[in-house]
Amino acid sequence: MMHLKRFYLGLMLFFMYAPILVLMVFSFNDSRSRNTWGGFSLRWYVELFNDPHTQLALRNTILIAIFSTILATIIGTTAAVGIDKLKKRSRMVIMGFTRMPVMMPDIVTGLALMILFLFGFRIVGFGRLGFGTLLIAHVVFNVPYVILSVIPRLRQLDPNLYEAALDLGSSPIRAFVQVILPELWPGVITGAMLAFTLSVDDFMVSFFTTSPGVQNLSIRIFAMTRRGVDPRINALSTLIFVAIMLMLFIINRRDQRLIKKQQSEV
Amino acid sequence: MKRLFVFPYTLWLIVFTVIPIILVAYYALTVTADGQTSFTLANFRWFFEGMTPGEPFFQRLYVRVAMRSVYLALISTAICFVLGYPLAYILASKGFRNKSFLLFMFIAPMWMNFLVRTYAWLTILERNGLFNTLLQRAGLPQIDILYTDTAVLLGMVYNFLPFMVLPIYTSLVRMDKRVIEAAQDLGANPVNVFTRVVFPLSLPGVVSGITMVFMPGAATFIISNLLGGAQYFLLGNLIEQQFLRVGNWHTGSVVAVILMILMVISMAILKLVDRGQAEEEGARV
Numbered sequence: 080m081m082h083l084k085r086f087y088l089g090l091m092l093f094f095m096y097a098p099i100l101v102l103m104v105f106s107f108n109d110s111r112s113r114n115t116w117g118g119f120s121l122r123w124y125v126e127l128f129n130d131p132h133t134q135l136a137l138r139n140t141i142l143i144a145i146f147s148t149i150l151a152t153i154i155g156t157t158a159a160v161g162i163d164k165l166k167k168r169s170r171m172v173i174m175g176f177t178r179m180p181v182m183m184p185d186i187v188t189g190l191a192l193m194i195l196f197l198f199g200f201r202i203v204g205f206g207r208l209g210f211g212t213l214l215i216a217h218v219v220f221n222v223p224y225v226i227l228s229v230i231p232r233l234r235q236l237d238p239n240l241y242e243a244a245l246d247l248g249s250s251p252i253r254a255f256v257q258v259i260l261p262e263l264w265p266g267v268i269t270g271a272m273l274a275f276t277l278s279v280d281d282f283m284v285s286f287f288t289t290s291p292g293v294q295n296l297s298i299r300i301f302a303m304t305r306r307g308v309d310p311r312i313n314a315l316s317t318l319i320f321v322a323i324m325l326m327l328f329i330i331n332r333r334d335q336r337l338i339k340k341q342q343s344e345v
Numbered sequence: 346m347k348r349l350f351v352f353p354y355t356l357w358l359i360v361f362t363v364i365p366i367i368l369v370a371y372y373a374l375t376v377t378a379d380g381q382t383s384f385t386l387a388n389f390r391w392f393f394e395g396m397t398p399g400e401p402f403f404q405r406l407y408v409r410v411a412m413r414s415v416y417l418a419l420i421s422t423a424i425c426f427v428l429g430y431p432l433a434y435i436l437a438s439k440g441f442r443n444k445s446f447l448l449f450m451f452i453a454p455m456w457m458n459f460l461v462r463t464y465a466w467l468t469i470l471e472r473n474g475l476f477n478t479l480l481q482r483a484g485l486p487q488i489d490i491l492y493t494d495t496a497v498l499l500g501m502v503y504n505f506l507p508f509m510v511l512p513i514y515t516s517l518v519r520m521d522k523r524v525i526e527a528a529q530d531l532g533a534n535p536v537n538v539f540t541r542v543v544f545p546l547s548l549p550g551v552v553s554g555i556t557m558v559f560m561p562g563a564a565t566f567i568i569s570n571l572l573g574g575a576q577y578f579l580l581g582n583l584i585e586q587q588f589l590r591v592g593n594w595h596t597g598s599v600v601a602v603i604l605m606i607l608m609v610i611s612m613a614i615l616k617l618v619d620r621g622q623a624e625e626e627g628a629r630v
Contacts, residue, residue, distance in 0.1 A: 087431060087432070087435060088435060088447065091451070092451070094503070095450075095454050095503075098466050098503070099454060099457060099462065101465055101475060102465040102468070105468060158353075161354060164350075165351060173358065176358045176362050176363065179366070180362060182612075183605065184560060184561065184581075184605075184608065185561075185564075186566055186581050186604075187369070187601050187605060190369070190584060191366060191368065191369050191601070192361070195360075195361070195364060195365040198368055222357070276456070280458060282567060283567075287588070287589075297458060297460055300458060300460045300461060300464075301460055301567075304460070304464055313461075315461075316457060316458060323456045327453070327456075331449075
């Protein structure tokens with residue numbers, strides 16, 4: 080039975096990693112072909128570093144991810160605090176609308192925002208799709224995830240804490256920053272991490288809310304696949320995958336060391 | 346303070362959630378001719394009648410596109426369930442020392458850009474690709490999978506499988522193990538323990554897994570675009586074509602509205618299943 084389980088796990092892991100392995104191997108292929116091996120080479124990595132479009136797209140992706148995460152975290156956290164104080168009925172209504180972008184297919188979110196932007200531009204008479212609209216769109220689809228991660232922490236919060244701070248002479252803002260916020264921190268961090276990941280990986284919403292002049296990585300990759308075989312994609316994804324695995328590995332190691340430290344302290 | 350926080354967010358919701366949806370509905374229900382905009386159901390007629398109005402309903406062009414989208418989403422959901430449930434069950438069961446690492450291994454591919462992962466299947470599946478090379482080496486006949494339903498299904502299962510595994514895994518891990526022990530103590534055999542205790546208790550995870558696979562499956566654009574080829578049409582591709590290539594917001598919006606109606610219907614059905622299960626539990630108690 081144990082062997083059967085191991086076999087099944089192995090098979091599924093193979094299924095998940097087969098394309099990734101293929102992609103990594105072919106990023107070192109000297110030939111331009113997708114399926115014949117022409118010897119080991121780093122030429123696609125060199126070409127990647129000499130490709131200004133891809134570098135610009137990478138820069139856009141990172142900038143959008145950082146800014147949209149910061150904005151969505153601020154908007155989402157303050158909104159969650161406000162929503163938590165609402166009466167049941169209005170809370171249900173607000174939460175219903177908050178969940179909508181999460182439930183909607185991202186292609187619908189994308190086109191709805193595109194219509195909104197272009198409609199708005201038509202009314203005010205100026206403006207066009209680009210970095211600004213891309214950023215706003217990312218904030219829009221990230222805010223619900225921050226709210227949904229912060230709300231559970233708020234539920235666990237002792238409502239007397241805030242009152243106590245006020246009674247002891249703290250201003251409402253100071254009470255929020257020094258008393259409430261530290262309690263919410265884990266939820267805020269989870270929300271921010273989710274937002275960052277979703278922003279980096281998004282294709283569909285970005286595809287509808289930007290113009291051809293401003294590309295992020297996903298859109299750049301899509302444009303490259305249109306023109307057929309291009310091993311630069313493989314090189315780029317290999318680099319990103321290795322970077323992410325390294326980052327996760329370091330975080331994991333740090334966590335484990337923390338756990339060990341805590342255990343030894345106990 | 347409450348007002349201070351809720352008011353701006355309500356405004357935010359109205360501008361970025363309510364108004365966009367109203368705009369989509371508005372475009373779906375109007376046509377513009379000679380600069381005049383009027384309300385009409387013509388766009389829905391366009392979708393349901395297709396190019397040749399005389400044809401039987403289920404053979405009309407866009408009706409077939411919609412049916413194919415739903416069909417592929419259903420099949421891929423079923424495959425994800427059949428593959429994913431045992432996987433979640435094995436991952437949640439005792440016996441593996443580095444369980445969290447294994448789970449991590451299954452989630453890690455999701456951090457790689459999904460366009461790139463989907464594109465990598467091209468290398469494997471195409472006519473002279475790895476898969477066919479392997480078949481050839483083994484002396485077997487080659488097969489053309491790429492640009493067929495099979496390739497699109499494979500792409501969907503590959504991309505959405507973790508969405509099925511994770512919620513089921515969570516519901517299995519959170520399950521009160523004493524309930525299982527109680528069933529065993531009362532003489533239930535392993536099959537009964539699974540079918541009457543474990544599986545019913547994991548249903549919430551199954552339901553959210555189904556939602557998380559079916560919905561992106563029915564609305565996919567990239568997977569069908571890359572693995573199905575340029576001629577391959579699902580609802581997502583139709584939306585993209587109408588909005589970005591034809592430039593007709595009215596017809597594009599109709600497809601979006603139909604997609605959203607499909608989502609609402611499937612969510613309602615799943616909710617019924619969930620509630621039916623809960624009532625059955627209640628009746629048994």
